[in-house]
Amino acid sequence: MTKLRTIVFFGSLALVTALQCGCLTMSATRVRPWERAALADEIMNPDRDPLGGAMAEHVYFSREAASGGRGVGGSGCGCN
């Protein structure tokens, strides 16, 4: 029984380590500057609907008693 528990313990440890390594490797992947066409599309602009944005901001202000501080300038192409 003790041997089985040892195998399960080290097996789980190996699995968790492998998953962590996988996640770290994935985090090193990045979108190249010439691959950002989809990111630069207008549909990716969070401020493309002024009325919807104003309503969301009002709800946020009402619930959190705070406003602003979440705007990010520029487009999604990451140019210049």
Next chain:
Amino acid sequence: MAAAMAVVAATSSAQIAPGDLFPSLSAAGLSAESLQRTSGNVVVVDFWASWCAPCKASFAAYSRLQRQFAERGLVIVGVSVDTSPSAYSAFIAKFNPSFVMARDSQQKLVSTVQVPTMPTCYLVDRNGRVRSIHAGFHGDQTERELLGEIEALLDAKAGSP
């Protein structure tokens, strides 16, 4: 983790740097006639995309430079990284550039060169070596810098370092 970092380091070190030979523009689908024009001449290779805002501003500057130095042998080649032919054609129709155009539809050349940002232009001397790299387009500042560098390269004789 170390392996992942090695991969990232290897990728970043593959970027074209000043002093390197610039890869053949045939990878970007440049016509044989245009390729012939670049041979032995000072060449500016500009990587652009229809979705890139500074690229729009850069076209007027490159057109001015091409007109100014055409007789002295400057060839400016705009390499689009657009995968959409319609987006490429619409951009060309709108801005009507007066320099050579090519579309790197498979993004082979841009992957080889590993441009750091969009747009990026490479100034290549008569021997095919990269002399300077301009990452991004910063209006008059970039145009002034390019003007001085192009004049210096055009004054230099072929074969000189």
